[in-house]
Amino acid sequence: MIEVTYPDKSRRSYESGVTAFEAIAGYTLPNNRTLLAAEADGIAVDLSTVLTSNVSLKPLTFDSKLGKEVYWHTSAHILAQAVQTVFPLAKLAIGPPIDAGFYYDFGFDRAFTPEDLNRIEEEVHSIVKADYPLERIESSQEGAIPLFQERDESYKVEIIKAIADPSVSMYRQGNFIDLCRGPHMTSTGQIGAFKVLSVAGAYWRGDKQNPMLQRIYGISFPTQEELDQHLLLLEEAKRRDHRKIGKELDLFSVSEETGSGLILWHPKGAMVRHLIETFWREQHIERGYELVYSPHIARLDLWKQSGHLDFYHESMFSPISAEDNPYQLKPMNCPFHIVIYKSRLRSYRDLPLRWAELGTVYRRELSGVLEGLKRVRGFTQDDAHIFCRPEQLAEEVADILKFTFSTLRRFGFEDFEIFLSTRPDHAVGSAEDWQHATDALKSALHALKVSYTIDPGEGAFYGPKIDIQIRDVLERSWQCSTIQLDFNLPQRFELAFTGPDGKPHQPIMIHRAIFGSLERFIGVLIEHFDGAFPAWLAPVQVKVLTLGETQSSYASNIIVELKQHGFRAEADLRSEKINLKIREAETAKVPYMIIVGDKEVAASTVSVRKRKEGQAGTMKLVPFIKMLTAEILEYSSASPAPTQS
């Protein structure tokens, strides 16, 4: 007999050899979902899995992350079956689930066309309708290889040969068979709604030396409504693409004449950036940072000593010559801050030193990866370096975390996901240093009651790090903030402080950024707000619109008064209809409109109109100013650290 424990802590006994399906069949599923697979001691398994020992068992439905993975993995198999039905010569490569949906890579002698994708999707529907059961087949490597050789599946053969385990598994549905670790759903008919999304080239194993495969992306959901909802989000993301809005609102541009990946900030965009930068500087000074500035180029020798020339040269522009000395355009700010540190002897009493700089760096990104503000060749890091003693580490990190959360909240981000990356295989620094540093990061996270995920071995070679992802209104995740410890640079530059013992000690260096790249962050912000910035960030906060020429001087006086109160206000005195002026102000996403006609002039009032919401009443200018001031102040209510699921 074996004992099965369920998520509600109840237990039941079964004969050994019972299947996961039998053990879970009686368990009620939430939300009317279909049972897809099971989670046995935290690992997803087929429902046909035979249980032979005590286990804690959980039903998997589409509502969990693991369940989605199973659902989308099976969907990928259905896609592959459809492709091979339509194009028997297409060779199977790999087909995993991804964050949202799945893809499958095929070796094929040409690119798939949109018409091909339509045919494939039709075939998918008939496979779903046929409701083929999925059957798991276990085999030795020796048994599996001829099977795939026979089918001319050279990628599969290559995969099998690379597998360490002598036995492999395959899944069959109808006449389609694929090498696969699984687990899978029980039948193809369990897919509710399926959409083939797009196709793009992708290298076999991501290596540009290898042949280019055709990657088909798809997505599936239990119901048509969920699929429609998802497609709506994709459309919305496309609609509010920051490149499109950036052009419409005249925020920024990129020109072929100046070069790709180099941002030209137009006045309106520059104002938004200026507001963010000003806020950033004020916050840093308030929180005990000092501002520094460093040049855009430095002698090549500096980059030799920092190691960037060895490890980072692929991302650096070529050196610049000046007389006999080669200079290098900076891809990072850290070496400059280090040189400042070294400009004099430092005492343990001086630490921690917190130096911040909005430093513009240049990186030679591949032309194909550039994307609006989000991936560029010249960008401004909101960089800071903290030099501290080992025992100060946990507190410094906790402060940075608090600072980061409060800053991100200020910009309307409430949903955070935190990752702690630990020591990779190849790393500098002693095991003890890594242990101490990683513990300090953890204790900072614990102190703030922040939950996080550990990414084992994903730290940089020079130290462990904490990455923070924000989730925007379209439910997309963006990684902006990062806190990285560095054992490498202090060593390379022989940084030291004099301890109470009168001897030199090595400080710990923390690199941290909240926005990461100002350009990228603003790109994310534009999409998050759909270009409709909150009043404190809007390049123009108030637009005064006149009905006719007789109100011009009244309107101008209002502008003067608003400006005296520090607001960004503009007037529209043209002899145009009020509807047109309103429409243009709405399109420009100006948060407040003030409409003045003869009535307002006579009563010395203003008619206030709020962006998107419409008329907000007629009032004297003073209450309007109070209202706007209050709205702007509301944004500074930054709260403490989040609690995470």
Added chain:
RNA sequence: GCCGGCGUAGCUCAGUGGUAGAGCAACGGUUUCGUAAACCGUAGGUCGGUGGUUCAAUCCCACUCGCCGGCUCCA
């Protein structure tokens, strides 16, 4: 960089092997009109660039620049 797609007036787009159009914007004029587009007119493009095929190319071909979707989520 690689694969695929695209590149026509400031913007959004239509179009054809015989040297190009629309709407909006701009400019000029008329209109002074109360909460999301008044009306009339004018001007504006060597059809991304270079070379080639052709009697003739914006349209075909090659190269080049740029943009878009992807390219370390490893059965």
